[in-house]
Amino acid sequence: MSKVLEIRWHARAGQGAVMAANNLAQVLGELGKYTQAYPEYGAEKRGAPVEAFDRISDSPIRIHSRIEEPQVVLVLDQTLLRTVDVSEGATPDAIFIANSNRQPDELRQKLNIGERRLYVLDGSRIAINEIGVDIPNAPMLGALVKVTNLADINSFNEKFRALMGKKFTSKIIEGNLKAAKRGFEEVKQG
Template sequence: MPAKIFEIRWHGRAGQGAKSASQMLAEAALDMGKYVQAFPEYGAERTGAPMKAFNRISNEPILLHCSVEKPSLVVVIDDTLLGNPDILAGTTPETILIVNTVKPIEWVRQKTGFQGKICVVKATDIALEELGRGTPNTVVLGAIARVTGIVELKYVEDKIRDMFLKKFGEEIVQKNIRALHRGYEEVTCSA
């Protein structure tokens, strides 16, 4: 029987932190004792260009080495990308869709036609409030932890500390941890 692998496909724009978030998520899951993969896919490498990142998380070794084609979770960091048909490629009614948007769930459903579970979080707004800049990645990680249970917040907090403490200091670490927790608390999902 093949290993059950939780696969995530991230859609964002270069510079929004999707690659960093996928890496933090993978490292947090690795610290939990899971097998992981995290890798990006770029088109034109310039700030603002659409890009994808991918994660695989499993309790058993992962032998796949390709893009995620049948995602368990699709994360959209920029809601202006929702008209792109690639967003829903390979999804099923069991796939979860998390979107960074200030718009309601029904707007996302109408925009995409997606029939599975849709979750929304105002990640950019939260990031602006907590960090003073619109980088939504740590907020989205909190939403992923809440919606999927694939990673525990404590492990993500540890990764934030590892990545930011020496470079930016304790104040920035604490701001990112607050943003993470707000993403966890403020994500809302369809039934």
Template sequence: MIEIRWHGRGGQGAKTASLLLADAAFNTGKFIQGFPEYGPERMGAPITAYNRISDTQIRTHSNIYEPDYVVVVDDSLIGAVDVTSGLKENGAIIINTNEDIDSLRKKLNGYNGKIYAIDASKISLECLKANFPNTAMLAAVVHVTGIMSEDELISNMKDAFKHKFAKKPEVIEPNMQALIRGYEEIKGGTK
């Protein structure tokens, strides 16, 4: 079983991203859980969301304290929230940022595991002309975790976007571009 914790800010779509990931994994035959930690939700406040992905039925219904992966959708949370709390040393943290790995490592209080960086906001601005980093983040997470192959991701998300954007078909292609770039442009991963 893979356990993932998402950190984002209200309104940025960390919850949506976690649900999209659950959907994509479900479509490849997995058992999934996707759930946000509901708090006093408001735009900009830190929020947490979770995923469990498994080949067998998932029974545990608690939050995730020792995740295999942490995803940070907004790098301004680093320092404000203890994003690496409980993160396994053999796991990884995936951050939406324009900073380099070395400076990130300094900010992560000695986290010794793998650090990945992806400038999902830049990809989103270029492909979608707006800051919706979800799609690129999702692809980056799939790449790092290996939950499914790139082909599976692409065919899955194509279907999902067709459904989701049935009334706005013009945004399907830009989202697919962001997806592919997210998958390709993730960097880092050394300890």
């Protein structure tokens, strides 16, 4: 079986995690990867915890079972840590990427991830600066691209722009692209 990278997104409904997971699959698909993305719907209310998933591979993906042991975990909302065990099932060498303004040490403890790799980004601040609302999905996409080395940020953003062009105004598109680029540049290992 070929090597497949499995990614899990944790967020609250309204933070754009489902869209980010879909966009990641669509952009990397256009860049030549084989991809899957799917959401895990729960209460479907704004603010409720949601999960979204990606699979990324160099060869066709056949599996349709759920992702149980992700190698990459993204956390878009640090208040989730009170109720959701974001480390559940994550592999021993999993990478965690969190949207947070906390100190990495404090965050590491709250995430309950032991010595596993942690990357931190204040994605909410970037989102507020660049798009005017706390929807941190674009900066987290940028951080994910950087940490996983899945694509070059400029070619990623080029496809990302085309994808958003179908749905959004140019102001929102430019803000999101800038937010993604800043996420790429500002994410730090904690």
